[in-house]
Amino acid sequence: CFYAFVEDLCSLNQCKREQRCVFVTFCPNSCQSIPVSNDTRDLLLATVSEDSTASQIHQSVSALSALGLPLASQEVVSALKARISKEDNVLAIILALLTASRLSQQAELGDILEEIEDLAARLDDLGGVYLQFEEGLEATALFVSAAYSLSDHVDMEPPLKEDQVIQLVNSIFSKKSWDSLSEAFSVASAAASLSNNHFHVPVIVSAQGPAAVSHSHPFLRLQVTDVLCQPLSSASVLAESASAVSSKSAVLSQALFTLRDGVFELNFMASQPASGYYQFSVAIAGDSRFVANHVELKVKVSTRVAINNMDLSVVDKDQSIGPKTTRVEYPTKAKASFMADGHQNFAMTFQLVDETTGVELTPHQTFVRLHNQKTGQEVVFVAEPDSKNLYKFELDTAERKTEFDSISGTYALYLMVGDATLENPILWNVADVVLKFLDEEAPGTIQAKTLYVPKPEIPHLFREPEKKPPTAVSNTFTALVLSPFLLLLILWFKLGANISNFTLSPSTILFHIGHAATLGLMYVYWTHLNMFQTLKYLAIIGSLTFLAGNRMLAQKAKWFPLHFLSFGTRLISQI
Amino acid sequence: MSNSVFSVISRFVEEYRSSTPNKLKVIDAYLLYILLTGVFQFLYCVLVGTFPFNSFLSGFISCVGSFILAVCLRIQINPQNKRDFLTVSPERAFADFLFAHTVLHLVVVNFVG
Numbered sequence: 001c002f003y004a005f006v007e008d009l010c011s012l013n014q015c016k017r018e019q020r021c022v023f024v025t026f027c028p029n030s031c032q033s034i035p036v037s038n039d040t041r042d043l044l045l046a047t048v049s050e051d052s053t054a055s056q057i058h059q060s061v062s063a064l065s066a067l068g069l070p071l072a073s074q075e076v077v078s079a080l081k082a083r084i085s086k087e088d089n090v091l092a093i094i095l096a097l098l099t100a101s102r103l104s105q106q107a108e109l110g111d112i113l114e115e116i117e118d119l120a121a122r123l124d125d126l127g128g129v130y131l132q133f134e135e136g137l138e139a140t141a142l143f144v145s146a147a148y149s150l151s152d153h154v155d156m157e158p159p160l161k162e163d164q165v166i167q168l169v170n171s172i173f174s175k176k177s178w179d180s181l182s183e184a185f186s187v188a189s190a191a192a193s194l195s196n197n198h199f200h201v202p203v204i205v206s207a208q209g210p211a212a213v214s215h216s217h218p219f220l221r222l223q224v225t226d227v228l229c230q231p232l233s234s235a236s237v238l239a240e241s242a243s244a245v246s247s248k249s250a251v252l253s254q255a256l257f258t259l260r261d262g263v264f265e266l267n268f269m270a271s272q273p274a275s276g277y278y279q280f281s282v283a284i285a286g287d288s289r290f291v292a293n294h295v296e297l298k299v300k301v302s303t304r305v306a307i308n309n310m311d312l313s314v315v316d317k318d319q320s321i322g323p324k325t326t327r328v329e330y331p332t333k334a335k336a337s338f339m340a341d342g343h344q345n346f347a348m349t350f351q352l353v354d355e356t357t358g359v360e361l362t363p364h365q366t367f368v369r370l371h372n373q374k375t376g377q378e379v380v381f382v383a384e385p386d387s388k389n390l391y392k393f394e395l396d397t398a399e400r401k402t403e404f405d406s407i408s409g410t411y412a413l414y415l416m417v418g419d420a421t422l423e424n425p426i427l428w429n430v431a432d433v434v435l436k437f438l439d440e441e442a443p444g445t446i447q448a449k450t451l452y453v454p455k456p457e458i459p460h461l462f463r464e465p466e467k468k469p470p471t472a473v474s475n476t477f478t479a480l481v482l483s484p485f486l487l488l489l490i491l492w493f494k495l496g497a498n499i500s501n502f503t504l505s506p507s508t509i510l511f512h513i514g515h516a517a518t519l520g521l522m523y524v525y526w527t528h529l530n531m532f533q534t535l536k537y538l539a540i541i542g543s544l545t546f547l548a549g550n551r552m553l554a555q556k557a558k559w560f561p562l563h564f565l566s567f568g569t570r571l572i573s574q575i
Numbered sequence: 576m577s578n579s580v581f582s583v584i585s586r587f588v589e590e591y592r593s594s595t596p597n598k599l600k601v602i603d604a605y606l607l608y609i610l611l612t613g614v615f616q617f618l619y620c621v622l623v624g625t626f627p628f629n630s631f632l633s634g635f636i637s638c639v640g641s642f643i644l645a646v647c648l649r650i651q652i653n654p655q656n657k658r659d660f661l662t663v664s665p666e667r668a669f670a671d672f673l674f675a676h677t678v679l680h681l682v683v684v685n686f687v688g
Contacts, residue, residue: 495600
């Protein structure tokens, strides 16, 4: 305890009930010298029962054990078991585990110990990489520290398999900053228990700096630590095998790392590996508690490249004149410039080798860049190796004139060599090449490629209205279509369709009005209304017409032809 | 041959004039009117073009529909068919005719645009 804290604790007896429990819970055993009143002690003992929550039981048991007061372990165990079955949540069970680790070793802790396995079954497996409770990181971390503290207390290995431990470590240490102090505490507590328990100690292996070796840095350095980043000096690190990723040939087998200044190192360059990537399989031994002690690592071997036999020549196309080859040494530039027009090809050959071993290399990037000093134009080609790893580049001016936009002039020739495994990428101005294209094809002014300039606007074309026939034609046909109506009237007149039997009774008039109104409604529907409004009006007019019509039926007047006549007028709505 | 056709036609016309009641003749005149209207609309479409197509369709369907309804009315009113339509009086037939026409014109006006 901190000394200032001790002073406060002496006034413990005057504190309020709940606060007393909380104060003493996290005190280490040296608090046993603090005087505690009987009142406080009885209060703490009384809290140990089925009616308090698991956290209250945990706090009072911790307080009692920290203060060195006697407590009945069996009672605590039964109270805990009752609480677990009542409060079946993860946090309560974790608190029960923590409480049990404070009890005497003679107590029957078997049932509580089984809870570890039940809780482990509740963990969610996320993609085979993470294992955590759905309650979150804090619960997972507290579970780990509680499980290991109880297992250490009863000296029985916790039922957690190796990959479960690895996945738990992945989850707990996945965050670099935490939301709350309690979350941070739980992670710290889990880290402490994982690095210092009797059963499982996860091992963290990481390369010091980038996992790369070269002639200047021949040692592969590994840091082997526990989860608290304390170096495991007692471990022995063995590279079981190392094989090239590309060719799968084994380079190393059973090589031991030596410990120097807390870091394990191995001189990999001593086995003279070619440049490239290698897959290492490393085993860490030394303690039976080590978990996750087989690791796979990818190591890069870098080298320096040298250019040999750089030969430049101008070859005549019809091969009447023999090629003139000029050799250039890196990093100098060829003194004379080379001329190539439509009748000649410009050619370049070279070899890329490892500086130290002389082995031929094929790096990822071998580019030949031609840069026109005056216009700023730049054209890049790729140089390809043939089967004997000899790089060749040929420029046919006539064939390639589109890339150059047929602009003649002096071009500076650069060779660019690069790769992830090369320590010295190369940019070398090899020579100047004067290219001549047929003049009439050269553009008048050189335009910079307008890629990011606003493009010409596309005007929107509205839908053309359909061609309509001339109005005269439409009018003629309208008249034609309406003409049969006249014919109808004539025929009816001839047949003697009589209007004479027209009796003026209210129902007849109403019927006619209703009928005419329906016709008017149709016209108005065509011009103004929509279907719903029309149906509404139609319902009103229609019902009136119907009632009036019924009445007329009863009167049995000879209204038939007249109404037929009036009905024909409906068909004027035809276009 | 043509002689016999001609004599058949003239006989038919004579029978029609004498034995058909006036009511039915009125309806027949109406039917002729509807027919001519439909024919003229179709002629326009064939000669000038189908724009606007929906208007042509609605007008033509209106003609066809009205023709059919009038034929139905004629059948139901014909006294010679009285035995087939015991429950339907001529007034009832006419009322049905009016109602059906209302529905037809509602649809036609909706479609004519």
